[in-house]
Amino acid sequence: MNALLLIAIVIVIAVFLLSRYGSGGHRRSTASELDDAVADARRWIERLGSQVLSLSGSDTASTQALADASERYNAASGQISTAQTIRQAELARESALEGLHYVNAAREIMGMPAGPELPLLEGQRRAGSVTEQRTIDHEGKQITASPTASPETPNYYPGGMVAGRPVPAGWYSEPWWAGALRTGMWTAGSVMMFSMLFGGMSGIHYGPQEFEQGYGDTGADGVDGSAGDTGQGLGDADPGAGGDGGGFFGGDGGGMDFGGFDF
Secondary structure (H helix, E strand, O other): OHHHHHHHHHHHHHHHHHHHHHHHHHHHHHHHHHHHHHHHHHHHHHHHHHHHHHOOOOOHHHHHHHHHHHHHHHHHHHHHHOOOOHHHHHHHHHHHHHHHHHHHHHHHHOOOOOOOOOOOOOOHHHHOEOOOOEEEEEOOEEEEEEOOOEOOEOEEEOOEEEOOEEEOEEEEOOOOOHHHHHHOOOOOOHHHHHHHHHOOOOOOOOOHHHHHHOOOOOOOOOOOOOHHHOOOOOOOOOOOOOOOOOOOOOOOOOOOOOOOOOO
């Protein structure tokens, strides 16, 4: 009887120790992973900051791209200063990477080498890119998309998901995605506009039906398997928070932190 009691006591102590030190090891592992994620984000943020401080635009398009890069730097810096989770650190990293894509676009316009290849943004591959210049008339105004910068297309977007819908990489006459970026909602005419602007264009992986239903929000390119956590990259109206803007055509709810434009 005493032997059985002793065995029971040993088992209880063993379970307690395993539970205590096992959970402590997990906490240390999680803390270490967070430290690594923060350090990685800061590395990209510092790289973006050095570019923003050392470059100035030579024309309207490069000036606009660098202004967007600067806005992304400010957003990333704010995000990382309050990051308490790995995902929040990843969002800060994404904002910095987006800013560096803007920098590369500006450098290309000014005839400067773009530098080392950058990691893709969340959803960037899936959104595709503009491969031909096209101008449409939509709701009383002209909208132009082009693979290259020009006085008519000074607004760059590196490609990705905005409010759960794809915005292809390219140069545009205006940031037509700005309203959805700000509010997390697309207007009723967005599907028609998308169809007219990108229908049949090589390099665009979505048709109007996919755009309407938000098929692009599958998470194939997301940091944690969920592109919707950021919308492409990553955030919402409050830098550092996740969530996919639902919008007129559905979605998971929340706002966006993609695009790098001031409103």
